[in-house]
Amino acid sequence: MLALKQNAHPPIPSPFGVPDVSDGRPPRTLNDWLSYQQQTHPDAIALGLERVQTIWQRLQAGAVAQRVITVAGTNGKGSTAAMLEALGRHAGWKVGLYTSPHLLRYNERVRVAGESVSDAALIDAFERIEAARGELPLTFFEWGTLAALLVFAESKLDLAVLEVGLGGRLDAVNIIDADVAVVTTVALDHMDLLGGDRESIGREKVGIARAHKPLVLGELDPPDSLLKAAQRLGAKLIRRGREFDCEQRLGGRWQYRQENLKFDLPWPTLVAPCQMSNAATALVAIRCLQPIDQTIAAAALADVQLPGRMQRLQRECELLLDVAHNPQAVQQLARWLGSNRAVGATHAVFACLADKDAPALVAPLMSLVDAWHLAGLPDAGARAHPIAEAWPKVAGLLSRSLVDHHPTVAEALQVARERAAPGDRIVIYGSFHTVAKAMQELSVPGQ
Missing domain, CATH: 3.40.1190.10 (Mur-like, catalytic domain)
Structure with missing residues (x-):
């Protein structure tokens, strides 16, 4: 059983x-x-x-x-x-x-x-x-x-x-x-x-x-x-x-x-x-x-609303929040991004739980993201993923990318917003926790 x-x-x-x-x-x-x-x-x-x-x-x-x-x-x-x-x-x-x-x-x-x-x-x-x-x-x-x-x-x-x-x-x-x-x-x-x-x-x-x-x-x-x-x-x-x-x-x-x-x-x-x-x-x-x-x-x-599922927000630039947390879901995200390119650069704020295959969640977006902002999830209970543990898992994969890493999603998102220009897009994904933290930071209401 x-x-x-x-x-x-x-x-x-x-x-x-x-x-x-x-x-x-x-x-x-x-x-x-x-x-x-x-x-x-x-x-x-x-x-x-x-x-x-x-x-x-x-x-x-x-x-x-x-x-x-x-x-x-x-x-x-x-x-x-x-x-x-x-x-x-x-x-x-x-x-x-x-x-x-x-x-x-x-x-x-x-x-x-x-x-x-x-x-x-x-x-x-x-x-x-x-x-x-x-x-x-x-x-x-x-x-x-x-x-x-x-x-x-x-x-x-x-x-x-x-x-x-x-x-x-x-x-x-x-x-x-x-x-x-x-x-x-x-x-x-x-x-x-x-x-x-x-x-x-x-x-x-x-x-x-x-x-x-x-x-x-x-x-x-x-x-x-x-x-x-x-x-x-x-x-x-x-x-x-x-x-x-x-x-x-x-x-x-x-x-x-x-x-x-x-x-x-x-x-x-x-x-x-x-x-x-x-x-x-x-x-x-x-x-x-x-x-x-x-x-x-x-x-x-036409009446269906579901926060965090490729949810688009317009602030100083476009933000896209998605709870994709396994390879199949991230591939769907990559398909949409590939068909709907940003006018400017694409930034990614990414954080996943400790039991997830982080490289498999990063790889599908490698050709679509211009700058990566990695974050830890230190307060996610038994599946917490501090940045000190998360970063080494993808460091080799992102060695030739423009990348920075931060203890929390809020800090990673703040840097992404500071560096994004009008016409850029910020994609926030990796887990429900990641999107929830971003929604709190952005004061986005849930259901």
């Missing part, structure tokens, strides 16, 4: 810090609760879903929604989940969205009817979970998942969209049976936990599928292991390139095709090249539950 370590879903620290509640006083504020959860989950590896299932049964909360779509994938699952939320809302449904990690506020992880839930709603859920769990330990992510499910169960939702945190088979959201399962992409990431190749990772992600229920696959070449496991299970496969497809058109448009149906649609508000396939994947998934016409689809996809 796959082992999930306690830090598989690490929290992004609040910009205001998290208070210490180790003195034994009960948690009161949301930050108190988040601190409590980080301090009490076990150091040992947690296996399976038994603890989460047991506590969910004790809570006796009932159904989380009339319909459930669960979204897994190495990349694209956050964007696809946001598109599903928009499509459902434009279809007239009351929709709940659970996603992770957050950028600026923990509340971003749980949305009902298009709005992040209140501190009070989360605290109430945490109190109920604490009363129900007894001596059973929970990881930080498991606390959040159970809280989201409780909030959804009380919100009388038409649709719940659940984004997998890691893998699929043993992820906490998988205690809920999905009416439609979605796997966006399968690429190499979290290999220490999910396996060292796409076949192993694919087997973990297909674990969200259910017998006789639709399983939507968003990439053209899913691993054989995923396809074989889905067939053994008896899931209803709906594959891009077979049962549905998409194609870019001229004039910023694209076409969605499903059997004899064709929609001519404007490009989604999310600009990355992969967003066309994410939009098509979301559209076919929602149509498994209810027909949606071209007008609703166009309006919904």
Whole structure:
């Protein structure tokens, strides 16, 4: 059985810090609760879903929604989940969205009817979970998942969209049976936990599928292991390139095709090249539950906002914030940059977590970046990456580049902004932490 370590879903620290509640006083504020959860989950590896299932049964909360779509994938699952939320809302449904990690506020992880839930709603859920769990330990992510499910169960939702945190088979959201399962992409990431190749990772992600229920696959070449496991299970496969497809058109448009149906649609508000396939994947998934016409689809996809996904800001020069943190995602970023060159120079502010392959995240942008500003992530918990450790990993690769390095993202960004001229572009990428730090420095609001 796959082992999930306690830090598989690490929290992004609040910009205001998290208070210490180790003195034994009960948690009161949301930050108190988040601190409590980080301090009490076990150091040992947690296996399976038994603890989460047991506590969910004790809570006796009932159904989380009339319909459930669960979204897994190495990349694209956050964007696809946001598109599903928009499509459902434009279809007239009351929709709940659970996603992770957050950028600026923990509340971003749980949305009902298009709005992040209140501190009070989360605290109430945490109190109920604490009363129900007894001596059973929970990881930080498991606390959040159970809280989201409780909030959804009380919100009388038409649709719940659940984004997998890691893998699929043993992820906490998988205690809920999905009416439609979605796997966006399968690429190499979290290999220490999910396996060292796409076949192993694919087997973990297909674990969200259910017998006789639709399983939507968003990439053209899913691993054989995923396809074989889905067939053994008896899931209803709906594959891009077979049962549905998409194609870019001229004039910023694209076409969605499903059997004899064709929609001519404007490009989604999310600009990355992969967003066309994410939009098509979301559209076919929602149509498994209810027909949606071209007008609703166009309006919904034009309404999707997701901070940190190739998010463009105009200050003294253009800034592009992207949470790309594995090679597949960085290659998508490189494709967009190559097709949308800056008028002037391109600067990169880059920082990644310690367990990432830093050279593989730098290499795709080597020919596109004129000046590199490397940063450390010293306060990212167990995956912290001080610049003294990060810089040697890429020093040889960048030996012929214009490059400087700094202890923090804020300092690297400050230097990049000082050196950038009008018409230049600053690309900020490498992790959710990197983008969150930049958003704080730039005073950019989250969701």
